[in-house]
Amino acid sequence: MGLPFTVSCEHYGVQTTVPEKRSIENNLTRVDKVFQNLVTLGAFFSMVVLAAIGGFLLYRGFEIFKDFGFSFITGSKWDIGNPEDTSTAILGIGAMLVGSIITAIIAVLLSVPFAVATALLIEFYVPGWIKTILVSILDLVAALPSVVFGIWGYAVLLPLVEDWSVTIEHYLGWIPIFNVPSGIFGRSPFLAGLLLSLMIVPIITSVAREVYSQAPRDLIDAASALGGTRWGALRAVVLPFGRSGLVGGTMLGLGRALGETVAVYLTLNLVFEINFKILASAGGNVASLIATKFGEATEYELKALMASGLVLFLVTLLVNFGATMIVNKSRKIV
Amino acid sequence: MSITVETMAPVPTRPWRNSRATGMRNLGAIVLAAICGAAINQVTGLSGFLGLFLAAAFLFPVFVAVANAKRGANVVTDRIASAVIAVAFIAVTIPWLSIFITVFQKGSEAFHSSYLTDDMRITPSGDDLQYGGIAHAMVGTLLMVIVATIISVPFGIIAAIYIVEVKGRFAGLIRFLVQAMSGVPSIVAGLFVYSTVVIFFGGFSAWAGAVALSILMLPTVARTSEEVLKLVSVDLRTSSAALGATQARTVFTVVIPTVASGLITAAVLGVARVVGETAPLILTSSYFVATSTNLNDPIASLPIYIFSSLGLGDQNATARAWGGALVLLGLVFFFFLLTRIFSSRIKRK
Numbered sequence: 001m002g003l004p005f006t007v008s009c010e011h012y013g014v015q016t017t018v019p020e021k022r023s024i025e026n027n028l029t030r031v032d033k034v035f036q037n038l039v040t041l042g043a044f045f046s047m048v049v050l051a052a053i054g055g056f057l058l059y060r061g062f063e064i065f066k067d068f069g070f071s072f073i074t075g076s077k078w079d080i081g082n083p084e085d086t087s088t089a090i091l092g093i094g095a096m097l098v099g100s101i102i103t104a105i106i107a108v109l110l111s112v113p114f115a116v117a118t119a120l121l122i123e124f125y126v127p128g129w130i131k132t133i134l135v136s137i138l139d140l141v142a143a144l145p146s147v148v149f150g151i152w153g154y155a156v157l158l159p160l161v162e163d164w165s166v167t168i169e170h171y172l173g174w175i176p177i178f179n180v181p182s183g184i185f186g187r188s189p190f191l192a193g194l195l196l197s198l199m200i201v202p203i204i205t206s207v208a209r210e211v212y213s214q215a216p217r218d219l220i221d222a223a224s225a226l227g228g229t230r231w232g233a234l235r236a237v238v239l240p241f242g243r244s245g246l247v248g249g250t251m252l253g254l255g256r257a258l259g260e261t262v263a264v265y266l267t268l269n270l271v272f273e274i275n276f277k278i279l280a281s282a283g284g285n286v287a288s289l290i291a292t293k294f295g296e297a298t299e300y301e302l303k304a305l306m307a308s309g310l311v312l313f314l315v316t317l318l319v320n321f322g323a324t325m326i327v328n329k330s331r332k333i334v
Numbered sequence: 335m336s337i338t339v340e341t342m343a344p345v346p347t348r349p350w351r352n353s354r355a356t357g358m359r360n361l362g363a364i365v366l367a368a369i370c371g372a373a374i375n376q377v378t379g380l381s382g383f384l385g386l387f388l389a390a391a392f393l394f395p396v397f398v399a400v401a402n403a404k405r406g407a408n409v410v411t412d413r414i415a416s417a418v419i420a421v422a423f424i425a426v427t428i429p430w431l432s433i434f435i436t437v438f439q440k441g442s443e444a445f446h447s448s449y450l451t452d453d454m455r456i457t458p459s460g461d462d463l464q465y466g467g468i469a470h471a472m473v474g475t476l477l478m479v480i481v482a483t484i485i486s487v488p489f490g491i492i493a494a495i496y497i498v499e500v501k502g503r504f505a506g507l508i509r510f511l512v513q514a515m516s517g518v519p520s521i522v523a524g525l526f527v528y529s530t531v532v533i534f535f536g537g538f539s540a541w542a543g544a545v546a547l548s549i550l551m552l553p554t555v556a557r558t559s560e561e562v563l564k565l566v567s568v569d570l571r572t573s574s575a576a577l578g579a580t581q582a583r584t585v586f587t588v589v590i591p592t593v594a595s596g597l598i599t600a601a602v603l604g605v606a607r608v609v610g611e612t613a614p615l616i617l618t619s620s621y622f623v624a625t626s627t628n629l630n631d632p633i634a635s636l637p638i639y640i641f642s643s644l645g646l647g648d649q650n651a652t653a654r655a656w657g658g659a660l661v662l663l664g665l666v667f668f669f670f671l672l673t674r675i676f677s678s679r680i681k682r683k
Contacts, residue, residue, distance in 0.1 A: 042496070043508045046511045046515050047491045057525060071588075117422035140667070143666055145609070145612070145666065147612040147637045152432070230350040260519070306525060321514055
């Protein structure tokens with residue numbers, strides 16, 4: 001409620017002294033100091049855990065890195081040799097690492113188009129009440145245990161994919177990655193990747209949805225007012241706006257796909273040989289290797305598993321760091 | 335005498351709402367695609383439900399394009415895009431539906447009157463399905479999840495309080511670390527607990543399993559709690575401060591009670607996230623066939639029950655695995671419903 005005129009004090013000969021600015025003190029009470037310090041301490045628990053995971057895996061697997069050096073990562077042979085004599089062992093996770101990456105990339109390639117479509121459908125096509133239902137369904141699927149995905153993939157998806165693989169090989173076998181010289185299909189990187197893609201669609205969708213929902217509303221309305229079509233607005237405004245967020249979400253999905261164990265264990269045949277033929281029943285996966293070998297591992301092999309765990313940890317951590325940074329950045333734009 | 339003028343404020347419409355004509359055209363295209371799909375399904379090698387869907391899925395956008403051909407290239411592109419988006423969404427929900435249906439069908443075969451109350455103490459996995467049950471697995475899962483909740487929920491909420499309430503210097507870092515922690519592969523968490531708890535205490539135990547689960551649970555709890563704490567209005571906090579309350583008092587008597595149901599949601603979401611974790615438990619709590627409440631020994635759990643039954647290859651054992659999967663799915667569903675109930679309660683506030 002502003003006054004309609006201004007009063008100038010000097011006209012009336014009144015002298016005013018401007019009071020000195022009062023300094024505001026914000027001394028915390030002792031209770032609050034204790035409270036803040038305790039909370040800060042507790043908040044660093046996550047850092048302690050992350051550091052401890054890296055530290056302990058390095059400590060337990062250090063001997064392996066010392067014995068094999070870089071060839072532990074590049075080598076593809078996994079042979080314990082004479083269990084009594086550790087110097088006869090040749091251990092390398094090269095094939096497993098490459099296999100993990102191939103499977104995860106297949107999963108990401110298969111899931112991104114569907115995730116984008118689902119996110120666009122939820123944000124821009126369906127009315128509010130359907131949106132609520134669809135979001136609930138996606139959240140539920142994201143919470144489904146990987147062992148349930150695994151058992152379904154083994155029992156239902158495996159026979160189907162085996163049939164499709166035969167057909168694909170028949171028509172597209174001249175492309176090297178679809179060629180299967182062994183003639184054995186089944187538990188292939190393609191199957192594992194397909195199953196993983198079903199698991200990561202909800203993850204990518206939820207990030208994409210969040211980013212798309214922040215697309216500038218006025219630009220979308222402007223596109224509508226100018227008589228543009230819905231797809232025109234999506235392509236000109238929403239998709240470019242959400243690109244970096246989508247990349248971040250995709251990397252989150254990639255991280256999940258790289259670290260997934262049980263679903264891959266049940267649907268992928270581990271072979272210690274680098275294999276780019278994605279339809280053949282031979283692949284590699286670090287997480288699955290750990291689960292497979294853990295049961296009857298010798299002490300030395302166990303150390304090698306710890307070392308592979310460390311490699312997996314570092315790779316996924318790197319991917320997640322990148323993903324988190326990209327997603328956070330795209331959030332900040334708004 | 336006064337004159338009242340009634341004006342009708344225009345009801346805001348969503349842009350690009352389909353007109354009735356477009357709706358009819360779409361419907362026609364769907365019906366036509368389904369009919370042609372069925373025909374192709376009968377004649378060619380694209381057999382079964384998936385073949386029908388595949389044929390219809392490719393035909394639908396084509397028919398939509400033809401139906402709108404008169405209206406110009408832009409409209410045709412728009413309609414094709416809508417059709418493709420719809421088809422892609424349906425394509426991705428079919429496998430998810432299949433998972434639910436398959437687990438329900440195959441899982442119910444393993445059920446018998448005392449399936450939920452018997453354990454596998456005197457029953458080999460390959461035995462007839464009327465013997466044995468999953469009581470031991472349910473008890474084990476429950477115990478480990480409870481312990482994991484007790485460990486991780488306080489730390490998760492504290493991390494959230496630090497980010498939202500204390501707003502310390504490291505708030506950004508902590509949020510970043512929590513997000514990074516949510517990406518730790520479950521098997522790595524298992525390996526870590528194996529290399530510490532299991533090796534120090536000389537064997538598999540329920541404690542070790544619970545610790546592994548709590549590591550996986552913490553990020554979910556922390557992130558959800560953070561979102562929930564942000565919902566508390568600043569007015570409440572400043573009012574409390576104006577009344578002379580310390581920050582600690584404000585947090586414990588004003589902020590937390592206001593969003594208690596939201597924090598419970600966070601905990602339940604965390605539980606739903608870890609109740610089906612398999613990989614870390616292989617390395618930490620192992621498996622045991624009898625009902626046990628001793629946390630110092632190996633203990634059964636639903637995921638491992640499924641996993642180990644599946645590994646045997648025996649027909650009855652596989653049926654048991656499906657039964658376990660059904661119970662696990664039911665548990666996840668139950669926890670999920672709980673979160674919906676609690677979070678709807680907080681929205682009403």
